[in-house]
Structures are given as structure tokens and as C-alpha cells.
Amino acid sequence: MAPSQIHDAPIPPAPNKQSESRFASLPIPPVDEPFTLNAEFLSDTYPQKVNLGIGVYRTESGDPWPLPVVEEAETQLHRSKNVARHEYLTIQGDGKFLNLARDLVFGFDSGIEPNGTHQQNGDHNKDKENKDRIVSIQTISGTGANRLGAEFLARSLHPRNVWIPEPTWANHLTIWDLVGVERKPYPYFDPATKAFNYDSTVQTLKTQAQKGDVVILHACAHNPTGADPSKEQWTKLASIFQQKGLIPFFDLAYQGFASGSLDEDAFAIRHFMNCTPRIEFCVAQSFSKNFGLYGQRAGALHLVTNPAESESSLPQIALANLSHLVRGEYSMAPRGGSEIVRTVLSSPDLRKKWGEDLKNMSGRIKAMRQALYDELLKLGTPGKWEHILAQIGMFSYTGLTEPQVLAIRQRHHVYMLKSGRISMSGLNPKNVSYVARAIDDVVRTVTLARKQ
Ligand SMILES: Cc1ncc(COP(=O)(O)O)c(C=O)c1O
Structure with missing residues (x-):
């Protein structure tokens, strides 16, 4: 249209809002x-x-x-005037942060104990063997770890079902819906005793779950019920996972925040890690609650694999697949929160102070x-x-x-x-x-x- 014709052009009819937008039939999603x-x-x-x-x-x-320890770490980071502090992380994330985060979950010897002393007598060979089975990738906190793990499992293993505790953190339902895996509830809570319903959970998993199904487990401090399995029940559950060939997916959002002890709260995961025959599983780790870093979005996904001797490159291939998903979604996780966590976990002094903050909360x-x-x-x-x-x-x-x-x-x-x-x-x-x-x-x- 020539510029002179613009004024004479007929005014287009007002769009019929109900029929003309491509988005007219969008569904209303559930509110959070x-x-x-x-x-x-x-x-x-x-x-x-x-x-x-x-x-x-x-x-x-x-x-x-x-947390006072977080403020101290922030001050240290600020004072260090690291010129690279606003650079991109790698797609996998901050390697040192990931090692420390992994060691915290699995109880490996990082050379620094939670009480701030240097560990002397760790079982180094066992740790090394177990570390070689795990790949870790930095995520957008616990939600991002849940989502990345779900996406990865859905694409790579095509599980028929994901078994989700009833009730659960509502986002588990959303995440697994979004990755298109059939969601099935297992009766986690007994309203009569107001405690974990061990018998019904076992009955459901034994009789209805199929080999290769994923099962969501809250590693500690179950949200929303606050009711956890006992250590004995966790041990029996691990045997059922072995017998049935189920894939555990641990959501670890409250380590140290629940009982005040990092080790107590990681009991279930560490038990599953050391089971023979070995179990392959995921852990979604969040630092929102235990570091008070809600808005910083610091977390990690750990994938525990079980490669045969001839498959030593398997963990690296799994990591490449996870990295591919991250690159296509958001390139890499943010570095602000993970730097704080790394600073605290790598210092015996700050680690000790963090332990006090956890006990306080x-x-x-x-x-x-x-x-x-x-x-x-x-x-x-x-x-x-x-x-x-x-x-x-x-x-x-x-x-x-x-x-x-x-x-x-x-x-x-x-x-x-x-x-x-x-x-x-x-x-x-x-x-x-x-x-x-x-x-x-x-x-x-x-x-x-x-x-x-
Ligand atoms: C069970 C559970 N998983 C995961 C999360 C994820 O939290 P964030 O994404 O802040 O790490 C929460 C937060 O409330 C939670 O309760």
C-alpha cells in the first residue's frame, strides 16, 4: 500500500475475540x-x-x-572480586559445587566433615567405586532437578507408569504430566494413624507396579504429611525395588532441615546406594530450604547408574544426554546460589556454622x-x-x-x-x-x- 493511500484505507473490523485468536481455545490450567x-x-x-x-x-x-553463614559466604565472594563471577557456567554446571553437593547427599569423603573437621578414616575405595557410578548436573533448584530427571527418564527409558505418593508435593503431578508419563497414585498416608501407610504402599508396588516403572520417594520430611518411613521400612522397600526392577526417584528438598542431621536425613538414599544387587536411581537435590536460598535456584540432579565393566563410558553418555536437554531448555543453571553453597561446603569453618544454622531452624x-x-x-x-x-x-x-x-x-x-x-x-x-x-x-x- 502506498503511503498516500493509508488514510483512505478501510478500517478493519474489530477482531472477534472469541474466534480470531489462535489462542482462543487455550485451556485454563489448575492454579498453584x-x-x-x-x-x-x-x-x-x-x-x-x-x-x-x-x-x-x-x-x-x-x-x-x-542464614548468617550465607551472608558470610556472600561477603567473602564479594570481597574476592573474581572477574569471572558473572561468566557463563558450563552446561553441566560448577564442577566443584557438584562434587560437594554429591558428597553431601551420599556421605562421601570430601575431605571436610559436616562438623568442620577433616575426615581421616573414610572408606576411600568404596567411595571411589560409588562415585564412578554417579553423574551430577546442576539444576534450577529442586523443581528443575525433578523436571530434568523426569524428562530424561521419559525420553530414555519410556517408563509405562510413574507411581506418585498420595498425597504429595503437587508439582510432582504437574511435572510428570508435562513429560507425558502415566501417573498412578500409591496410598502413602494412613488418615487413621496419620502416619506412613507401609502396608498399602508395599501391597500396591508389589501387585500393580511393573518392571521399569518409576516411583517417586521423598527422601525425608515428606511434603505435605511430615510422615516418613522408618529405617527398617526403607530397608524393606529397597528390597522390593530390587525384586520388582522399579526405578526410585528420590526428591531431597529438606536434607539437614528435617532432623537437623545431614546424615539422618540422607539415610534412605545412602542405603539404596549401597544395596546389592545394585539399584539405579535419581536424586533431585534442592538447596532452597537448608540454605534459605529460595530465590537463588540452587540444586542438582544426581543419576546413579550401574555400568558393567565393559560399559565404563555409560555415565558420561548419560551426562551428555542430560546436558543436551539442559542446553536446549536454558543452557545452564544460574551461578549465584551455587557459589554460595560451594563457598560454605568447601570451608570447614563455614560448614560448622551452617550446621548450627540448620539446628537453629x-x-x-x-x-x-x-x-x-x-x-x-x-x-x-x-x-x-x-x-x-x-x-x-x-x-x-x-x-x-x-x-x-x-x-x-x-x-x-x-x-x-x-x-x-x-x-x-x-x-x-x-x-x-x-x-x-x-x-x-x-x-x-x-x-x-x-x-x-
Ligand atoms: C517435596 C519438594 N520437592 C521439591 C521442592 C522444590 O523446591 P525448589 O524448587 O525451591 O528447590 C519442594 C519445595 O517446596 C518440595 O517441598
Whole structure:
């Protein structure tokens, strides 16, 4: 069209919004409950409101907590004035960070013990053998590790099913849906005992899972229930994985944060690592919670392989495949958070301080479990509440029903997930009795309503 004709050109009809956009038939995806609830909480103007929805650590005064050890590492990094600090990482990520992250999960000798002393007597030969079986790649935190592992397994092994605990961290369902593997639930939680349902899990895996199926396992501090298998149960589960040829996929989002001990929280993974016959599996490792690096997105995926003697290049080929997926998706993980983790884990002094920070966080959460339990007992709130003490990690699965949860939110402005999951770190000495009274009020109302 010549420029002079522009003014005379007929005005095109307004597009019919319903039929003309290519995106007109987009489906509405499900909303993410914790983040939506958080936004609702933030817009609530009630002065006594309490947020027990989102899974992040909060101090006694309800504030976020940059770990002192993280601040110290940041200062060191800043002072070092490394001119390469804003350069690209390799596609695999920061090699030193990855080795330290791997050693933390599997309990290998990094030359530095969690208590800050140098290890003297590690089983070096066994460690070397095990290290050779593992390939590690840096990820966009735990979510990225879950996603990359799912993508890799879906493409390379084409599992028929992925068995996902019911209930679970909701993103497991999204991730495995997005990679197109059939999702099947296994009955993880027993509402009657409010604990891990070992018998039903075993029954389901034994009778319904097929060779080559993937099974999602929370390595510790199960989200949302806070109910974990015992060590004995983990040991028996490992045998079932061996017998049935199932592929474990460990999600490790709370190492050290759950019990305060890095070793205790890694028990299951280390047991599976040392099983004979050997098991091949994935570990998705997150540093969001145990370093308080939520927004930094630091994590790793570890793939444990079992190459025959003639297949020594197999781990490297697996790594090349993982790297290929990463390159096509986001090129490489970010370096800010991993540099902090690397700085802390490679210094005996900072490692020791990190151990203290972990104890501080896990200790405060345990104290809040006790405080909430004591308050409910004092009020004589109907029902049993011992499970609040027995559960571990950031969350408690209270057993409150959805109508009760909604009533607690409406009447008292206390926010929790519809499943009754509460984030223990949202509790503090100032609000715990208010929360207990809110629960008490609603539990009594519902109990009375049922009796009438
Ligand atoms: C069980 C579980 N897995 C993975 C994650 C991933 O967290 P991030 O992506 O921040 O590492 C979370 C976070 O809440 C979680 O609870």
C-alpha cells in the first residue's frame, strides 16, 4: 500500500475475540494453591492474620531469615572480586559445587566433615567405586532437578507408569504430566494413624507396579504429611525395588532441615546406594530450604547408574544426554546460589556454622510442634493431636478437613492448605495460642454440628 493511500484505507473490523485468536481455545490450567493462597494472605488486612500456607522458613518474629553463614559466604565472594563471577557456567554446571553437593547427599569423603573437621578414616575405595557410578548436573533448584530427571527418564527409558505418593508435593503431578508419563497414585498416608501407610504402599508396588516403572520417594520430611518411613521400612522397600526392577526417584528438598542431621536425613538414599544387587536411581537435590536460598535456584540432579565393566563410558553418555536437554531448555543453571553453597561446603569453618544454622531452624520448628500441641491440649480441643509431634520437617498434616480449613480462614484469618497441611515455621510464640484457639473454635463447631 502506498503511503498516500493509508488514510483512505478501510478500517478493519474489530477482531472477534472469541474466534480470531489462535489462542482462543487455550485451556485454563489448575492454579498453584500455595502461591495463590500466599497472594490472598498478603492482601488480607486483618491485623492478627497468620500464614501457615507457604513452605518457607520464618523466624520467631515471622520474618524471612537470611542464614548468617550465607551472608558470610556472600561477603567473602564479594570481597574476592573474581572477574569471572558473572561468566557463563558450563552446561553441566560448577564442577566443584557438584562434587560437594554429591558428597553431601551420599556421605562421601570430601575431605571436610559436616562438623568442620577433616575426615581421616573414610572408606576411600568404596567411595571411589560409588562415585564412578554417579553423574551430577546442576539444576534450577529442586523443581528443575525433578523436571530434568523426569524428562530424561521419559525420553530414555519410556517408563509405562510413574507411581506418585498420595498425597504429595503437587508439582510432582504437574511435572510428570508435562513429560507425558502415566501417573498412578500409591496410598502413602494412613488418615487413621496419620502416619506412613507401609502396608498399602508395599501391597500396591508389589501387585500393580511393573518392571521399569518409576516411583517417586521423598527422601525425608515428606511434603505435605511430615510422615516418613522408618529405617527398617526403607530397608524393606529397597528390597522390593530390587525384586520388582522399579526405578526410585528420590526428591531431597529438606536434607539437614528435617532432623537437623545431614546424615539422618540422607539415610534412605545412602542405603539404596549401597544395596546389592545394585539399584539405579535419581536424586533431585534442592538447596532452597537448608540454605534459605529460595530465590537463588540452587540444586542438582544426581543419576546413579550401574555400568558393567565393559560399559565404563555409560555415565558420561548419560551426562551428555542430560546436558543436551539442559542446553536446549536454558543452557545452564544460574551461578549465584551455587557459589554460595560451594563457598560454605568447601570451608570447614563455614560448614560448622551452617550446621548450627540448620539446628537453629529445625530446632525452632520442633519447638513450635510442641507449643501447638501443648496449646491444643490445654484447650481440650476434641480429637488426637500426637501426630503433630510425631511428624517431621517443615509441615504437619493436621487432619483438619477442607470445610474446617476454610472456616478457620474465614473466621480467624489463619491460612493453611485445603488438605489441612500447615507450615510449622509460620508459627511463633506470639501467634501459636491464637492459632490453637482458631483450630479449637472450628473443630468444636464442626463436631457439634455433626452431633445435632
Ligand atoms: C517435596 C519438594 N520437592 C521439591 C521442592 C522444590 O523446591 P525448589 O524448587 O525451591 O528447590 C519442594 C519445595 O517446596 C518440595 O517441598
